[in-house]
Amino acid sequence: MFDKLEDLLRKYDELMNELSQPEVINDTKRYTALMKEENDLRPIVAAYKEYKDCKTNIEDSLAMLDEESDDELRELAKMELNDSKSRVEELEKELKVLLLPKDPNDDKNVMVEIRAGAGGDEAALFAAEVYRMYVHYAESRRWKTEMMSLNENGIGGFKECVFMISGQGAYSRLKYESGVHRVQRVPETESGGRIHTSTITVAIMPEAEEVDVEIDMNDIKFDVFRASGNGGQSVNTTDSAVRLTHMPSGIVISSQDEKSQLKNKDKAMKILRARLYELEIQKKQSEEAKERRSQVGTGDRSEKIRTYNFPQGRVTDHRIKLTLHKLESILNGDLDEIIDSLIAADQAAKLANMNQD
Missing domain, CATH: 3.30.70.1660 (Alpha-Beta Plaits)
Structure with a gap:
């Protein structure tokens, strides 16, 4: 799942770069098609970026608990750790749903x-x-x-x-x-x-x-x-x-x-x-x-x-x-x-x- 998400992240960055090119902006048909693709990828990319941030927060909180002796700071680190762990579980479920194959007719009238x-x-x-x-x-x-x-x-x-x-x-x-x-x-x-x-x-x-x-x-x-x-x-x-x-x-x-x-x-x-x-x-x-x-x-x-x-x-x-x-x-x-x-x-x-x- 995470290999696929990394591929989508790379694809999204390439897409955003392409959308900023003047020749693409001036080509209405191409620009519209790329904007639709960007719109489809955006929620998956946003959720995955938040997931990665939460994983980083978990590592930082654990490091702080290892190194820090101040009780108040340790308590803050524990709260941050628990919040991030809880959000990671939620995001894993969200990402599985977002990665389900999309019905090609979903956007139709x-x-x-x-x-x-x-x-x-x-x-x-x-x-x-x-x-x-x-x-x-x-x-x-x-x-x-x-x-x-x-x-x-x-x-x-x-x-x-x-x-x-x-x-x-x-x-x-x-x-x-x-x-x-x-x-x-x-x-x-x-x-x-x-x-x-x-x-x-x-x-x-x-x-x-x-x-x-x-x-x-x-x-x-x-x-x-x-x-x-x-x-x-x-x-x-x-x-x-x-x-x-x-x-x-x-x-x-x-x-x-x-x-x-x-x-x-x-x-x-x-x-x-x-x-x-x-x-x-x-x-x-x-x-x-x-x-x-x-x-x-x-x-x-x-x-x-x-x-x-x-x-x-x-x-x-x-x-x-x-x-x-x-x-x-x-x-x-x-x-x-x-x-x-x-x-x-x-x-x-x-x-x-x-x-x-």
Whole structure:
């Protein structure tokens, strides 16, 4: 581990030297790429430098205890020694986590797809609530959201919606949200007061650039139609809505939120790229079965990951057996405690897996 850290320290110094060269500063593309690399290395280098300083402090404190006879100075040396030893243990753990292989998609924006599952209108209403939960969470982190595709049920529920969340590290935090979300509550439409269980599925897909996924435009069939709202009333009088069919995968995407056919086509292509990229990621994870087992569910749509129980005001994440009695604040976007716990559990599983190797 320490050989690798020394290599990274040398690499960081070379990088900083390169970033100060006028020819690099004047080359925007090169400078941006190097700054991203520097940004990735900085936390590891800072932790390792602090680790080395603490090790030096331990040696100095031990030397002082050997040489010094003054009681007051010896007491100060003991305190310094204990503090440095404690910090060294913490930093060793931090450095192991920082050295874990980074998910190449972590810095990407995300496409979030929410679909109503079992439970009819109640599932669709819950899908709309979960959409708002993620929008509130995005706002709390100053990320931007944009609706890409929406299919409503007429009473305020969402049969299906796809929206984009743009912001630094969006995928790194939201990737654990993929799976089946279950709600238990008495629906407003239920006169007998019985608790119903409904489900929705959430898929978190990293935004894919054109370089990430190759798409042959000959494989795509485009249909245009007139956009309509609930009840079939005309929303506009031109054929601006777009239906895209990707022949090899069978993926069908409709987009009608924009008044421009070109903008709807562009949104449909973004969704297609994200879905095809997600399929590639799923395939890779399936092939790497050992790594997949060490992860905390980051993609399987069929996995039941969380229950929102209204009568008891609780939310339970089944993967890490975490139960929080603050349903209302979670639905208002207070997701950090759950996400931080999932990240910690994922890192612990990966570290355990690394130690076995």
